[in-house]
Amino acid sequence: xxxxxxxxxxxxxxxxxxxxxxxxxxxxxxxxxxxxxxxxxxxxxxxxxxxxxxxxxxxxxxxxxxxxxxxxxxxxxxxxxxxxxxxxxxxxxxxxxxxxxxxxxxxxxxxxxxxxxxxxxxxxxxxxxxxxxxxxxxxxxxxxxxxxxxxxxxxxxx
Numbered sequence: 439x440x441x442x443x444x445x446x447x448x449x450x451x452x453x454x455x456x457x458x459x460x461x462x463x464x465x466x467x468x469x470x471x472x473x474x475x476x477x478x479x480x481x482x483x484x485x486x487x488x489x490x491x492x493x494x495x496x497x498x499x500x501x502x503x504x505x506x507x508x509x510x511x512x513x514x515x516x517x518x519x520x521x522x523x524x525x526x527x528x529x530x531x532x533x534x535x536x537x538x539x540x541x542x543x544x545x546x547x548x549x550x551x552x553x554x555x556x557x558x559x560x561x562x563x564x565x566x567x568x569x570x571x572x573x574x575x576x577x578x579x580x581x582x583x584x585x586x587x588x589x590x591x592x593x594x595x596x
Contacts, residue, residue, distance in 0.1 A: 473514035477546020483519040488555035493584045500554035527581045
């Protein structure tokens, strides 16, 4: 697997990053608008930023992006935010936080998930065959990613 050097992996990440840019640029926006869910629910955010990987090239900007997104969401009135930075973003921790996010989310809530870090593409898994065009699945590479031992498990499939 060769990593694709990227700072985000989905349209949601890019959309959220635009919100961060607008809310953090002095003089461009007077006050961040309150982020509202589509229903009568709450807004929840899960933000991951990884610059320093033990076995991959160091990135410059993924943690800054995560911090900007967190700050923008705070400015938009989002109080339920979980942020994992660098070594905090292990697969076990990410899965545990996702389980907690699912448990506290309800119909009508808005959930924002943002990942900034290394990503890669791999041949599609049989379980998800046909979901992605081009026969490949995207993966977000978490802090402990490596090509040997338990390291290949340190991914989240997008």
